[in-house]
Amino acid sequence: MTKPPLALYLAAPRGFCAGVDRAIKIVEMALRKWGAPVYVRHEIVHNKFVVDRLREQGAVFVEELEDCPDDRPVIFSAHGVPKAVPAQAQARNMIYVDATCPLVSKVHIEAERHHEAGLQIIMIGHSGHPETVGTMGQLPPGEVLLVETVEDVAKVEVRDPSKLAFVTQTTLSIDDTAGIVAALRARFPQIIGPHKEDICYATTNRQEAVKAMAPKIDAMLVVGAPNSSNSRRLVEVASRAGCSYAQLVQRATEIDWRALDGITSIGITAGASAPEELVDEVIAALRTRYDVTVTEVETATENVEFKVPRALREPA
Numbered sequence: 001m002t003k004p005p006l007a008l009y010l011a012a013p014r015g016f017c018a019g020v021d022r023a024i025k026i027v028e029m030a031l032r033k034w035g036a037p038v039y040v041r042h043e044i045v046h047n048k049f050v051v052d053r054l055r056e057q058g059a060v061f062v063e064e065l066e067d068c069p070d071d072r073p074v075i076f077s078a079h080g081v082p083k084a085v086p087a088q089a090q091a092r093n094m095i096y097v098d099a100t101c102p103l104v105s106k107v108h109i110e111a112e113r114h115h116e117a118g119l120q121i122i123m124i125g126h127s128g129h130p131e132t133v134g135t136m137g138q139l140p141p142g143e144v145l146l147v148e149t150v151e152d153v154a155k156v157e158v159r160d161p162s163k164l165a166f167v168t169q170t171t172l173s174i175d176d177t178a179g180i181v182a183a184l185r186a187r188f189p190q191i192i193g194p195h196k197e198d199i200c201y202a203t204t205n206r207q208e209a210v211k212a213m214a215p216k217i218d219a220m221l222v223v224g225a226p227n228s229s230n231s232r233r234l235v236e237v238a239s240r241a242g243c244s245y246a247q248l249v250q251r252a253t254e255i256d257w258r259a260l261d262g263i264t265s266i267g268i269t270a271g272a273s274a275p276e277e278l279v280d281e282v283i284a285a286l287r288t289r290y291d292v293t294v295t296e297v298e299t300a301t302e303n304v305e306f307k308v309p310r311a312l313r314e315p316a
């Protein structure tokens with residue numbers, strides 16, 4: 001039987017960003033330096049495939065520092081941790097390596113600087129997400145207020161409207177955040193903040209690539225995990241840009257073939273924590289049912305690289 005033709009548009013950039021590359025490298029280098037087990041507080045990045053592979057090499061994933069023994073190294077995930085976490089590790093004389101993405105650490109420093117200048121901070125982020133918990137946890141309780149929506153901006157109760165700053169999570173929707181920032185500036189004209197927001201280059205580029213592709217395609221598959229904020233935003237961006245079917249898939253086995261019935265074009269992208277092997281797997285699965293022609297849609301080039309901490313570059 002002949003397979004129906006399918007025009008496959010592959011987003012570029014997609015998949016791993018510099019912060020994820022660095023975080024995974026940190027775990028691998030720590031395993032080499034100290035041997036197994038090395039503990040990791042929270043999924044190093046939000047991807048089961050990455051976590052499983054590191055677990056096979058001897059990494060032990062836990063949610064809290066309390067679940068780690070004193071005498072084994074612990075790594076903090078790319079999303080960042082509240083100040084209390086390294087403080088507790090130090091108090092227990094533990095070896096720890098911080099795999100927080102430098103672009104998340106930059107936001108932590110920004111928040112601290114505003115606090116030292118006597119400002120209360122409003123964070124735009126998702127409640128309960130580890131990055132939000134980590135950034136808010138840089139300062140004492142009450143010093144960082146969380147808003148998730150434009151409606152929250154209308155309700156938030158601040159200490160002094162003339163002494164305010166804002167910071168954001170790095171993986172938010174560019175468009176939603178612009179609306180929330182506009183609402184903040186309208187209600188609090190004196191609020192201080194970054195030029196736009198703190199959304200990182202990788203989040204921005206992946207959303208832009210999806211926007212460029214959406215008009216060309218009948219469906220969009222985003223390779224990524226359900227707990228990955230940046231991946232979920234890519235699904236939303238595709239839907240809003242007019243793609244009638246946009247779906248997050250962790251890997252090929254999650255493709256809903258019935259939903260793809262009758263399509264002639266498809267877009268594929270991957271969140272910043274999704275390995276390229278899983279993109280390849282999805283494309284291979286499509287090839288079993290369709291006569292696929294691949295076109296890459298490149299809207300930006302990336303050459304960002306982050307060094308691993310010095311402790312890992314030195315012998316044990």
Ligand code: 2E4
Nearest residue numbers: 045046078079171228229230273
């Ligand atoms: C740290 C900061 O934050 P998100 O849920 O998108 O994390 P994920 O692990 O999926 O992606 C990597 C990452 C890590 C993004 N920003």
Ligand code: SF4
Nearest residue numbers: 017019101103170200
């Ligand atoms: Fe860092 Fe951005 Fe990657 Fe998050 S998505 S790890 S902030 S580079």
